């Protein structure tokens with residue numbers, strides 16, 4: 001059975017990846033998951049300088065999902081390379097580094113530093129974090145800005161570029177086309193959907209940041225629709241993300257047009273979610289006598 | 304840390320809305336230390352979604368003599384704990400643990416003052432047991448326990464059976480001192496029944512408001528104090544950065560309650576309105 005897929009030049013042994021910010025730097029989940037067994041590990045978003053993140057409370061559970069306003073806390077690109085990357089390389093994982101910046105130049109600087117670093121298979125460019133003003137969303141919600149940032153990063157690195165799109169836009173397909181034109185090798189979607197929750201006793205927001213990003217099963221239908229919309233109008237591979245809890249969810253995304261999928265919130269509930277999803281996909285393929293996962297991608301039929 | 308399906312041994316109401324659950328899980332019991340916690344998946348449905356954290360109340364030996372059971376003490380506060388209260392003996396329960404850093408227990412402790420507010424009594428029982436077995440110079444072990452009313456004052460008999468001196472405060476005056484557990488602490492420190500210096504240690508668990516007060520009072524006396532914090536959690540493995548607490552700068556501003564805690568030195572914490580969950 002062939003589970004391998006190619007995402008804009010990144011060869012993955014299978015289509016199951018981890019979603020940025022939900023799997024730390026990989027080592028946190030190593031007791032539960034063989035990191036080298038997954039398609040790729042996408043690490044927590046990295047910026048040029050360390051960031052402390054937002055004040056707590058940062059998370060709150062909602063019906064079938066959760067809101068987070070972590071605020072892109074991270075140790076910065078230098079410490080990532082020095083302290084976290086060696087472990088990941090040793091683990092044998094395929095490594096994708098998620099990056100963001102507060103200016104177009106900063107995106108370029110981070111990409112450039114990682115370009116010179118051994119062991120990285122590709123970059124995922126976050127232009128979609130809803131939780132910090134400069135954390136990308138201003139780049140991700142306007143097709144021209146999105147074009148500019150991707151175009152600049154494209155010139156800063158030879159690494160394959162996956163652009164992570166925001167669902168908090170009117171027409172996601174338009175943004176997708178625009179970053180494709182700017183030189184993106186692949187797209188990943190969706191990031192979290194902006195939302196909020198209120199404590200009715202104290203009449204205060206449940207998150208210190210007031211609003212946060214919704215993730216988990218609650219967002220799956222929206223994510224699936226967006227992946228379908230984007231995959232129809234773009235030529236580059238699409239990675240499906242949003243509320244994937246099990247293999248059936250993952251297969252829906254693949255049928256809708258995703259070449260690979262990322263697992264996020266599910267890791268919190270079941271630390272072995274990624275490997276469980278992978279074996280579920282294998283079982284489906286063998287039950288349906290499908291020898292190559294690539295023949296399932298985008299097979300949605302209207303009948 | 305392990306993830307496993309374990310068998311519930313008992314799940315009983317010990318006081319209105321408070322339950323005690325015993326679970327057969329040698330993997331956790333044999334490694335657990337007082338102050339560490341477990342993450343419980345309360346349902347295999349998608350709602351409630353996230354695991355719930357509960358501190359280890361007691362680590363028990365089975366008939367075989369090895370540590371194989373853990374107990375948790377919990378209060379019904381929402382849908383997750385409501386579902387847990389309906390679980391039955393022999394049901395399976397999905398656990399992750401043991402999580403976090405427990406209390407650091409100095410072998411030379413002579414006086415230990417435990418301060419618990421409401422459900423904050425939960426970790427103090429296994430802590431008291433461990434202090435008694437580990438600290439050969441122990442002279443005095445005292446527990447100051449507070450609650451809104453009599454029903455919120457938990458486990459007094461269990462502590463007394465260990466030989467712990469228990470003093471109680473209730474806000475409504477339904478049991479012993481009317482007032483706050485912090486009053487008991489002030490009285491105790493006033494009485495001077497302890498040897499100031501490094502052989503006296505304080506351990507506290509309870510609501511943020513109580514921990515904040517206790518930290519302040521204790522710091523003035525120069526006594527070391529470890530506090531057990533709560534915060535909303537998703538992963539409990541240090542990956543999501545959701546559970547952070549603000550610390551007094553110097554290095555990282557925020558620390559993870561799940562991985563750097565849940566037990567902290569009270570001097571580390573920066574108390575403001577949004578320290579943890581309020």
Ligand SMILES: Cc1cc2nc3c(=O)[nH]c(=O)nc-3n(C[C@H](O)[C@H](O)[C@H](O)COP(=O)(O)OP(=O)(O)OC[C@H]3O[C@@H](n4cnc5c(N)ncnc54)[C@H](O)[C@@H]3O)c2cc1C
Nearest residue numbers: 061355356357358376377378381382383384425533534535
């Ligand atoms: C390290 C640690 C140890 C704990 N130990 C105990 C214990 O021994 N006994 C006990 O009764 N309670 C304990 N708590 C609190 C307990 O986790 C919450 O009461 C429980 O999660 C509430 O779940 P619910 O679904 O009933 O409430 P809901 O309000 O419906 O929960 C909604 C969400 O908020 C979270 N949440 C709500 N209250 C708290 C809280 N106080 N702390 C953290 N998260 C919260 C829940 O986990 C869930 O994600 C502990 C918390 C932490 C962080």
Ligand SMILES: Cc1cc2nc3c(=O)[nH]c(=O)nc-3n(C[C@H](O)[C@H](O)[C@H](O)COP(=O)(O)O)c2cc1C
Nearest residue numbers: 019020021045068126190191215216242243264265
């Ligand atoms: C706690 C948390 C932190 C996240 N951090 C990042 C991040 O740093 N960068 C990023 O691009 N996406 C981040 N995300 C978004 C996820 O990668 C993913 O797009 C989203 O959660 C939807 O997938 P899910 O429903 O499977 O969780 C984060 C999500 C969560 C829940």
Ligand code: FES
Nearest residue numbers: 539541544546561
């Ligand atoms: S709960 Fe995820 S980092 Fe602590």
